Amino acid sequence: MPDFLTSQLAISLLLALLIIGLMQGVVAYCIYFERKISAWIQDRCGPNRVGPWGLFQPIADGLKFVFKEDVIPRHVDKMLFVAAPGIIFIVASIGFVAIPWGGQWKIGERLVNIQVANPDIGLLYILGVTSMSVYGVILGAWASNNKYSFYGGIRAAAQMLSYEIPMGVCILVVVLTMGTLRLEEITLQQTEHWNSVIPKWNLFLHPLAFLILFATALAEANRAPFDLAEAEQELVGGYHTEYSALKFGMFFLAEYSHMITSSAFISVLFLGGWHLPWLPWTQPEATGLFAVVCKITVLWLKIVFFIFLMMWIRWTVPRFRFDQLMRVAWKGLVPMSLALFVLATGLLYTERHRSPLWALGGNAAILIGTMLWLAVARPRITGRQAAMPVIDDAPISGPKPNLELGMTA
Amino acid sequence: MIRDEDILEIDEPELSAAERLYIPQILDGMKTTLRHMTKTLLGKPMTVQYPEEQRQIRVENYRGVHRLNRDQNGHVACVACYMCSTACPAHCIHIEAGESPWPDREKYPVKFDIDELRCIYCGMCEEACPVDAIELTYQYDLVGRTREEMILDKEELLAIYDATKDTKRRKNPRITGYPQTGDRPPPSPDAHDGGPRE
Numbered sequence: 001m002p003d004f005l006t007s008q009l010a011i012s013l014l015l016a017l018l019i020i021g022l023m024q025g026v027v028a029y030c031i032y033f034e035r036k037i038s039a040w041i042q043d044r045c046g047p048n049r050v051g052p053w054g055l056f057q058p059i060a061d062g063l064k065f066v067f068k069e070d071v072i073p074r075h076v077d078k079m080l081f082v083a084a085p086g087i088i089f090i091v092a093s094i095g096f097v098a099i100p101w102g103g104q105w106k107i108g109e110r111l112v113n114i115q116v117a118n119p120d121i122g123l124l125y126i127l128g129v130t131s132m133s134v135y136g137v138i139l140g141a142w143a144s145n146n147k148y149s150f151y152g153g154i155r156a157a158a159q160m161l162s163y164e165i166p167m168g169v170c171i172l173v174v175v176l177t178m179g180t181l182r183l184e185e186i187t188l189q190q191t192e193h194w195n196s197v198i199p200k201w202n203l204f205l206h207p208l209a210f211l212i213l214f215a216t217a218l219a220e221a222n223r224a225p226f227d228l229a230e231a232e233q234e235l236v237g238g239y240h241t242e243y244s245a246l247k248f249g250m251f252f253l254a255e256y257s258h259m260i261t262s263s264a265f266i267s268v269l270f271l272g273g274w275h276l277p278w279l280p281w282t283q284p285e286a287t288g289l290f291a292v293v294c295k296i297t298v299l300w301l302k303i304v305f306f307i308f309l310m311m312w313i314r315w316t317v318p319r320f321r322f323d324q325l326m327r328v329a330w331k332g333l334v335p336m337s338l339a340l341f342v343l344a345t346g347l348l349y350t351e352r353h354r355s356p357l358w359a360l361g362g363n364a365a366i367l368i369g370t371m372l373w374l375a376v377a378r379p380r381i382t383g384r385q386a387a388m389p390v391i392d393d394a395p396i397s398g399p400k401p402n403l404e405l406g407m408t409a
Numbered sequence: 410m411i412r413d414e415d416i417l418e419i420d421e422p423e424l425s426a427a428e429r430l431y432i433p434q435i436l437d438g439m440k441t442t443l444r445h446m447t448k449t450l451l452g453k454p455m456t457v458q459y460p461e462e463q464r465q466i467r468v469e470n471y472r473g474v475h476r477l478n479r480d481q482n483g484h485v486a487c488v489a490c491y492m493c494s495t496a497c498p499a500h501c502i503h504i505e506a507g508e509s510p511w512p513d514r515e516k517y518p519v520k521f522d523i524d525e526l527r528c529i530y531c532g533m534c535e536e537a538c539p540v541d542a543i544e545l546t547y548q549y550d551l552v553g554r555t556r557e558e559m560i561l562d563k564e565e566l567l568a569i570y571d572a573t574k575d576t577k578r579r580k581n582p583r584i585t586g587y588p589q590t591g592d593r594p595p596p597s598p599d600a601h602d603g604g605p606r607e
Contacts, residue, residue, distance in 0.1 A: 040449040
């Protein structure tokens with residue numbers, strides 16, 4: 001075999017092509033399953049007309065996007081209008097670069113990483129790239145020159161600003177515990193076991209950080225219940241109102257690629273990436289072809305689980321109101337994640353950062369503290385409501401107001 | 410104009426600490442949706458796969474396409490009294506009366522057209538008819554390629570009667586006392602037959 005074919009560069013190139021190609025199909029079928037799951041939750045069948053069980057529905061949808069008229073309204077900023085879906089799409093598809101898909105593969109004498117690139121700052125890279133997707137949203141909203149679209153973009157920006165903070169802090173907790181920004185290294189450190197039974201996944205160290213990171217990932221990907229940027233009822237569709245055909249499709253694809261990236265990212269950070277305990281093929285020592293396939297499958301199963309969870313949540317939970325959204329972020333997630341951060345630094349300082357008892361105890365303490373605070377602190381009535389005269393308790397039993405308009409009591 | 414004393418200010422219901430943490434409530438909701446999901450996957454979804462299977466409908470109650478009933482001689486039962494077209498809120502019934510060729514009545518409809526596109530299927534014509542000649546059937550899949558096609562004339566309405574008379578029998582016209590084809594057995598005295606309740 002020529003030397004080049006077994007080099008890291010060749011594998012990286014192959015993997016990049018494979019992922020970019022496969023991802024479109026995976027995303028298309030994500031949309032199919034989104035529709036199926038929403039249908040099942042609502043006691044319906046979902047798409048079932050195109051092909052067996054409607055399996056060709058994504059192809060039909062894709063063709064529809066391709067063949068529809070691509071309208072560019074006269075009042076838009078043309079350059080930005082065209083650039084926005086491209087930006088969001090590119091940003092959503094380059095996040096996969098730093099994900100470690102399947103550990104190492106031994107070809108002949110050589111060990112290659114099943115990873116397109118293994119930069120020192122892999123974690124920061126993904127963080128930076130995924131948060132750039134809001135530029136696509138804001139640019140699309142701005143370029144549309146439409147008030148409602150613009151509202152969508154503004155909401156997306158405010159939301160992104162608020163949720164980046166707890167997200168970043170939760171990731172810092174992982175970084176403090178692991179001591180590295182390399183995603184492959186983070187995965188490797190989680191492949192060890194406590195008492196050779198329980199894997200040292202970060203989930204078992206900082207479950208609260210995992211929960212917060214998952215919530216913020218939903219917000220980052222503009223998924224329900226944080227999908228205020230595309231609130232159909234209020235914004236006539238949101239930031240992509242003016243888009244049609246393939247450009248709209250690119251916004252759509254980007255949302256789902258973003259979901260996949262976030263899921264992979266969370267899996268790597270908290271669920272040990274491609275590692276599954278007790279299975280010999282998913283340990284770092286196994287480097288055969290079968291082991292690599294096993295590892296990739298394991299990571300994808302985790303991703304599929306998260307995507308299912310996201311869809312399940314989307315079709316269960318109603319959208320937050322904007323003030324609720326902000327309150328959740330600034331009064332809930334930010335203090336909680338900061339407390340976690342203090343906990344992680346404290347544990348690191350006392351060199352207990354790998355001790356599950358201390359970490360879990362700290363997480364539980366923070367959760368209980370939050371609950372206590374919620375039980376004690378009542379939301380204050382502000383604004384217009386505060387200026388209203390106080391009505392005696394039991395307003396129903398008092399003199400009933402005359403509800404018929406224009407009638408004198 | 411809403412007066413201030415008519416305004417009732419109601420406070421938001423206070424949420425418990427668990428409710429304001431959101432997570433228990435979200436899990437509760439997810440439990441419900443999971444139950445629906447498994448129920449749909451294991452059992453049968455609510456959907457009726459329309460062209461292949463059809464919904465069960467109440468033949469007696471459904472308000473679908475009209476029909477013009479025939480009397481025992483096979484003639485159109487209508488006496489061209491214009492009650493239905495007067496009662497019709499959508500003005501979709503057009504009748505042209507002529508002198509009856511049969512001895513049992515004075516007039517009969519020479520033309521009887523119903524514009525099924527204007528019709529709102531309220532059933533007022535059926536209520537108004539003194540001889541129970543016009544009735545709504547259980548057929549709802551009426552389609553046409555042009556608007557003109559959707560204006561049904563007398564022959565088409567009679568054809569609908571012929572097609573549906575076996576499944577939906579004609580009402581007993583108590584008012585006129587005419588002997589009719591397809592009479593139902595007389596209603597039992599204590600059964601409410603759509604009449605006003607005390």
